Amino acid sequence: DQQVKQNSPSLSVQEGRISILNCDYTNSMFDYFLWYKKYPAEGPTFLISISSIKDKNEDGRFTVFLNKSAKHLSLHIVPSQPGDSAVYFCAASDRLTDSWGKLQFGAGTQVVVTP
Amino acid sequence: DGGITQSPKYLFRKEGQNVTLSCEQNLNHDAMYWYRQDPGQGLRLIYYSQIVNDFQKGDIAEGYSVSREKKESFPLTVTSAQKNPTAFYLCASSPPLIGPLGDTEAFFGQGTRLTVV
Numbered sequence: 001d002q003q004v005k006q007n008s009p010s011l012s013v014q015e016g017r018i019s020i021l022n023c024d025y026t027n028s029m030f031d032y033f034l035w036y037k038k039y040p041a042e043g044p045t046f047l048i049s050i051s052s053i054k055d056k057n058e059d060g061r062f063t064v065f066l067n068k069s070a071k072h073l074s075l076h077i078v079p080s081q082p083g084d085s086a087v088y089f090c091a092a093s094d095r096l097t098d099s100w101g102k103l104q105f106g107a108g109t110q111v112v113v114t115p
Numbered sequence: 116d117g118g119i120t121q122s123p124k125y126l127f128r129k130e131g132q133n134v135t136l137s138c139e140q141n142l143n144h145d146a147m148y149w150y151r152q153d154p155g156q157g158l159r160l161i162y163y164s165q166i167v168n169d170f171q172k173g174d175i176a177e178g179y180s181v182s183r184e185k186k187e188s189f190p191l192t193v194t195s196a197q198k199n200p201t202a203f204y205l206c207a208s209s210p211p212l213i214g215p216l217g218d219t220e221a222f223f224g225q226g227t228r229l230t231v232v
Binding site: 002004006009032034036041042043044045046049089093095102103104105106107108 | 119121124148157158160173203219224226228
């Protein structure tokens with residue numbers, strides 16, 4: 001049973017516009033969430049994270065929003081750039097139970113930024 | 116440079132053969148992980164190890180085996196019992212949390228593409 005879900009397998013956005021990626025989770029014990037970016041045939045690279053005690057975390061063009069009551073988080077990329085074209089994975093961790101950072105991943109969203 | 120090295124990048128295996136994927140890290144991380152990626156699916160955890168000489172099964176451990184004899188190394192063996200071994204395999208490591216609710220992240224290698232022929 002998948003505990004982290006990314007229901008949009010793909011997203012196409014124009015360069016300069018905002019990309020919004022969504023992620024839902026079912027396990028209420030998750031208290032730490034991460035976004036990873038992945039290019040084909042490469043390993044994922046860490047993008048941004050958020051702890052459950054916050055509802056927003058910003059790093060440059062990337063902002064992650066967390067709605068705990070809805071068990072939902074989103075990643076905003078603004079403005080979108082061609083180099084942002086990649087697969088984005090949402091991941092979650094239960095740091096009390098799995099204190100060593102064992103992560104549950106969503107299925108990923110393929111983002112394509114068009115000129 | 117510090118990082119995680121997976122080898123080989125591409126691997127071909129005949130049906131019925133065991134094959135071992137290498138993962139080495141020089142980040143001095145205690146915890147290491149093996150994930151599998153299939154098209155349209157997220158990364159699924161195969162095995163993980165928190166310390167040397169200790170490891171636990173992840174969500175899809177059947178048909179796989181691991182060892183952790185050294186802190187730097189966490190090889191994964193795909194055995195003939197694994198029914199659908201063709202996939203992209205990713206090794207990762209993570210530092211310990213600073214305090215019970217510290218931030219952490221997993222650092223990934225470049226992956227090994229395994230194909231059964």
